[in-house]
Amino acid sequence: MTNSQTDLPPIGSLKQQARNLRAQLQARNHTLSHSAALEMVARQYGYKDWNTISAKADRPRPDVAQQALQIGQILRGSYLGQAFTAELRGLQVFAGGARRRVTLHLEQPVDVVKFDSFSALRQRITGIIGWDGRSAECTSDGLPQLVLELPN
Incomplete structure (x- = not known):
């Protein structure tokens, strides 16, 4: 159990933990609402409820300024x-610095389709990243759609 803001994962990860908890319980024939799963995740981190932890998780971390x-x-x-190198072409900061919308122009396009007989190359992408450089949106296998290696 923790109650430190710096130990909190991004809000998207907390929500994913609640979805995982709910799915695991449903596999064992235990019904749990999504809101109840969110409340349980909050208590696991030492917070009294989901509203409190989500407010803390959305605040900028001390390392955001760096x-x-x-x-x-x-x-x-x-x-x-798919790995890339890109130029940052657009930047919008919101949620007090906890979230940033980035527009990137990739040096080499990436194929956004995983199908052998079809391709869709994309050279410009826009996404919202958290303090850790990761998007809350995930692929079907649970990995963040966009991950940036942020400078120190």
């Missing part, structure tokens, strides 16, 4: 599991 991003900066990361 992760300054600038238009024109070259970044590395992965999109849909």
